[in-house]
Amino acid sequence: MSDQRWTKFTDCSSCKSCQMNVFKYRAYPRGMLIPQARCMQNTIYFLISGKVKVNSEEHPNTIFCSGEFILQPIGSRVEFQIIESCECILYLFERPLNICEDRFHNGEVLAANSYIQPVIMHVCAPLVLFLESMKRYLEDDMLCATFLQAKRSELVYILNCYYPLKELASFYAPIYRYSKSFEYFVMQNYLKVKDVESFAQLGGYSVPTFRRIFKETFGEPAYQWMIKKKCQDIHNDLTTTTQSISEICYKYGFESLANFSHFCRTNFGKSPRLIRNEMIENL
Template sequence: MNTFCTRQIDCTQCPKISEGILVHHRFPKGQHFSADKCTQNCMIFMLRGELLVNSEEYPGTTLQNRQFILQAIGSKMELLALTDVEYIVYWFTELPVLCEERFKEILDRSEAPLTFTPLTAIPKLRNLLDDLSEYLQEQPTACGKYIDIKCQELVYILTSYYPLHQISTFFYPISTYTESFHYFVMQNYDKVKNVEEFAHLGGYTTTTFRRLFKNMYNVPVYEWILDKKREGILNDLQFTKQRISVISARYGFDSLSHFAHFCKDSFGDTPRSLRKRAANGEKITIICKEKGEEEGEDISD
């Protein structure tokens, strides 16, 4: 029996519709999501069931009812429903923090624990999650302003009602992503073909961008992006069934011949051969790391 209140207005045509910020999921036992990089920061709040999470922070961790975790942008996460599951995912770039001083104290105290442990929802958070679950199931359209307010309330509860040592550890994964430059790099490195394009995308001169990047990452931009592309390509060839042409286009290659040449230089073989070798159980590694960078040189070539 549906116990939801019925909304009295039609929000489908409203320009302030919220999409993809708070998402309610229900999946059957056995539902599996292969390891993939988070394109934003996210929190997973379990409502019912058991969900197996496999990531660097939470390797082989089973999320139980009312537990929750945080994964930072750029991190890889694999999910498997051990039972029928229901959970809410909160996707965000920057948190809607009401008390900046408190959040700064949390980040200042954050440090990597020996083992990351999921937090458990306190009654105040449970009430909010139940309310959100009901709301998100009412209709496929959600009011953007309402969702913004609920996100503020969610963050307020986390930062104000949990002990400092607990919540500081919880937020540690995103403590290194708080600088806007770092956010910009993680969100755009796979969308550009060369360093100059990368710099202009962020409104920097090429010289300034390179200096900032080298100070933060301690490697030249060109080498860093190439390494990231190699990691992504190798992951896609070994662990996904995506067509080679799709992978090639995804990483900005103008032709399959350029992509094949890049794979031979980086991994020692063609894309098709690499995929066959991986299917036979062979572990493929990166054998080439190109040094130096030239102004405007295409990263995909």
């Protein structure tokens, strides 16, 4: 049977409901090193093909292979070394989705009391079908928020129905432990605030206390860290997404394109348009 290819007739990239950070498809060549970086959201890595060496606190010098998946909690630092060329699907989320009250509560209790150890899960047959379809959808830019939310629910149902609760609790344990920390609060909310004062208020801290705890946790002043993160996120959006420059401008709270352009020239030495054009030329 020939591989019949279908044509997608809609373009959702300019829709307000389009989002690009729930599922991602990635392919990497053999020998590539993805340097250590902090996870900005809880992330499950489903390895469709290939072999990868992971180095993180949760998975120190661990090799996982095609047909396996791992979890890295928000704020964790992880490095990947591609041993064999690989393809993977990433699922990003803030906390596990609750689709069954009793099972969710029992899972939380088990996870809270679980000894945290490296957990590598194996992809079951229904999950294989799900990942194959997600790969195709992502290649076709099926990025509608409503559609991806439905696929998110489907994924959670598959995990809940085809994996034992005790195994899932061990898998999610790093999230439940980490979610009570100051670092988790920062990573979950830094995009929602404009300055240190509002950040402190959101967490119920006095500004001096917030500044002190922040520097003890992250090793640098809160304001400097927030500017650095803003630069990283903006540069990432300009070079790895199809969001328009206007969308990126207003996403990060700039009042005008002129202010956004000034920010980019000050921090990157280039206008946002030039950064975007250089990315396209290097493709």
